[in-house]
Every structure is written in C-alpha cells, then in structure tokens.
Amino acid sequence: xxxxxxxxxxxxxxxxxxxxxxxxxxxxxxxxxxxxxxxxxxxxxxxxxxxxxxxxxxxxxxxxxxxxxxxxxxxxxxxxxxxxxxxxxxxxxxxxxxxxxxxxxxxxxxxxxxxxxxxxxxxxxxxxxxxxxxxxxxxxxxxxxxxxxxxxxxxxxxxxxxxxxxxxxxxxxxxxxxxxxxxxxxxxxxxxxxxxxxxxxxxxxxxxxxxxxxxxxxxxxxxxxxxxxxxxxxxxxxxxxxxxxxxxxxxxxxxxxxxxxxxxxxxxxxxxxxxxxxxxxxxxxxxxxxxxxxxxxxxxxxxxxxxxxxxxxxxxxxxxxxxxxx
Numbered sequence: 001x002x003x004x005x006x007x008x009x010x011x012x013x014x015x016x017x018x019x020x021x022x023x024x025x026x027x028x029x030x031x032x033x034x035x036x037x038x039x040x041x042x043x044x045x046x047x048x049x050x051x052x053x054x055x056x057x058x059x060x061x062x063x064x065x066x067x068x069x070x071x072x073x074x075x076x077x078x079x080x081x082x083x084x085x086x087x088x089x090x091x092x093x094x095x096x097x098x099x100x101x102x103x104x105x106x107x108x109x110x111x112x113x114x115x116x117x118x119x120x121x122x123x124x125x126x127x128x129x130x131x132x133x134x135x136x137x138x139x140x141x142x143x144x145x146x147x148x149x150x151x152x153x154x155x156x157x158x159x160x161x162x163x164x165x166x167x168x169x170x171x172x173x174x175x176x177x178x179x180x181x182x183x184x185x186x187x188x189x190x191x192x193x194x195x196x197x198x199x200x201x202x203x204x205x206x207x208x209x210x211x212x213x214x215x216x217x218x219x220x221x222x223x224x225x226x227x228x229x230x231x232x233x234x235x236x237x238x239x240x241x242x243x244x245x246x247x248x249x250x251x252x253x254x255x256x257x258x259x260x261x262x263x264x265x266x267x268x269x270x271x272x273x274x275x276x277x278x279x280x281x282x283x284x285x286x287x288x289x290x291x292x293x294x295x296x297x298x299x300x301x302x303x304x305x306x307x308x309x310x311x312x313x314x315x316x317x318x319x320x321x322x323x324x325x326x
Contacts, residue, residue, distance in 0.1 A: 032070045069093045095288040103285040181204060235309060
C-alpha cells in the first residue's frame with residue numbers, strides 16, 4: 001500500500017468503498033501477522049473473499065494480547081485504553097500520526113465545519129496527565145487547531161468553566177464542549193445555564209459510578225440543565241483512528257472512510273448490513289493495524305448506514321472513556 005494510495009482513504013466515494021476496503025483487507029491479510037494467523041485459524045483463504053460481508057473481523061480483545069500491526073515498525077505513538085485496576089489494557093501501535101490527525105480533523109469538519117470557527121473545550125483529563133489516550137490526543141489537537149484563546153481542558157476547574165462558557169455565550173461564539181458523561185453531569189448539577197451556541201458532546205462514561213445511567217437518561221439531565229434541544233455523542237475507541245458522531249437521539253453517522261456492520265449474537269460469522277447485533281467496524285484509517293474490528297458493543301444498524309449503540313456484549317470488559325478520570 002503506497003503512501004499516495006493511503007491518502008485516498010479520506011477522499012473515497014461511496015461506490016468505491018468496498019473495492020478499496022477489500023484492497024486494504026488483502027494488504028493486511030498478507031502483512032499483519034496477527035490478522036493473518038487469525039484468518040488462517042478460521043481456515044479462510046483471503047483470495048476467496050469477494051464481499052465485505054465475507055471479511056473476517058478481528059476480535060477487539062486481540063489488541064490486549066498482541067501487537068496488532070502491519071509489518072514491523074517503530075510506533076509514532078502507542079494509544080492505550082483505560083481499564084479497571086489489574087485489567088489488561090488494549091494498545092494501538094500507530095505508525096503514522098498524520099493518518100489519525102487527518103481522520104479526526106476531516107471527520108470534525110464533516111460534521112461541524114472548520115475547526116477555527118469553534119472554541120474547543122475538553123471536560124477530560126488533560127493531555128499532560130494522560131499522554132496515551134487517543135481521545136485526549138484528539139481533543140488536544142483540536143484545541144490547538146481552533147486557535148481560540150479560551151480553548152482548553154477544564155476538568156478540575158468547573159467554576160472557571162462555567163464563567164468561560166457564559167462569556168462565550170454572550171459573545172455568540174460557537175463552542176464544542178466534549179466530556180465524559182459523569183463529568184458533564186457533575187458540571188450540569190452545579191452550574192446549570194442556558195446554551196444556545198454551545199454543543200455538548202458526551203463520549204460515554206457512567207460505568208463504575210455509584211449509579212449507572214443509560215445514555216438517554218444522561219442526555220435528559222443535560223438537556224434540562226443546559227436548555228438544549230439535543231446532546232451530541234462521539235463514538236470512538238483506542239483501537240480505531242476514526243470516530244462516528246451523533247447530533248441527537250443517540251443515532252450515529254460515520255465519515256465516508258468508516259462503516260458499520262452487525263454480526264449475529266449467536267453466530268459471529270453471520271454478518272448483516274442492517275438490523276440488531278454486535279457491532280463490527282470497518283475503519284480504513286487503521287491502515288497499519290487492522291481495519292476490520294469486531295467490537296464488544298451491541299447495536300442497531302439502519303439501512304442508511306447510521307447506527308445506535310445499545311449496550312455491551314455479555315461478558316465484555318469494563319473499559320474506555322468511562323474510566324478515564326478514575
């Protein structure tokens with residue numbers, strides 16, 4: 001896979017997605033030892049794969065047990081998932097950070113427009129406190145790209161954040177407030193105020209709290225506290241270099257270089273292009289790791305490619321953004 005070819009990931013047309021994804025599949029099946037061995041263990045011949053519905057998806061747990069990478073390279077970054085004490089974390093060895101930065105920047109602009117039009121605020125651990133978080137890396141870069149003087153992380157400065165947001169509202173400044181759910185709920189409880197220019201974006205994060213709340217409950221509290229018609233959501237994870245976004249009601253949409261499939265709960269090799277099941281993600285930006293990942297999330301896939309996340313597959317580990325600030 002040439003560098004010139006890899007740049008086409010972010011300008012891909014809907015009609016070309018399957019052909020390009022199958023090209024990446026063959027590339028990774030040949031040059032990613034972990035993925036190659038997994039395919040071999042399934043007795044699948046990569047040359048026989050003619051459709052994305054036939055492609056084997058690597059269980060996400062492999063990122064905990066192995067170095068999932070194409071060929072041998074010195075990683076530019078190693079992103080690591082958060083987890084419970086003593087649990088094994090997933091590690092994503094990233095060869096080219098430019099791929100990640102291009103992915104999240106183009107994705108942001110696809111959903112929200114130019115980054116420089118926004119003040120970006122993270123209710124998350126700061127980059128210096130958690131240097132191996134892909135979410136914090138993304139937010140930090142968006143903060144810098146925005147070039148707004150009040151963009152930044154405000155995790156332990158909620159009173160100051162309330163004053164900043166009130167001032168931004170008066171200035172009619174578009175603001176993107178991204179945070180883990182429990183931190184947003186804490187902020188909403190202590191500093192409710194009306195938002196007209198501020199988009200609240202939750203990334204999940206209620207597990208391990210004293211009271212776990214589902215997404216709709218979280219959104220209802222936030223909408224009431226901030227007088228918002230909708231709360232947005234981000235769907236991403238350590239093992240992916242792309243994100244999907246929801247602008248309300250928990251229905252996510254992918255950028256053109258990312259697609260969702262669902263697999264049957266009883267037969268993981270029965271893959272569907274719509275309906276209920278466990279979520280499989282095709283992320284073409286994962287060029288040098290694995291673009292075909294079977295996640296632990298359960299969901300519903302619509303015929304337009306959008307999807308909902310309905311929970312976790314039974315027995316899956318507690319992980320992700322929900323644990324970042326513990």
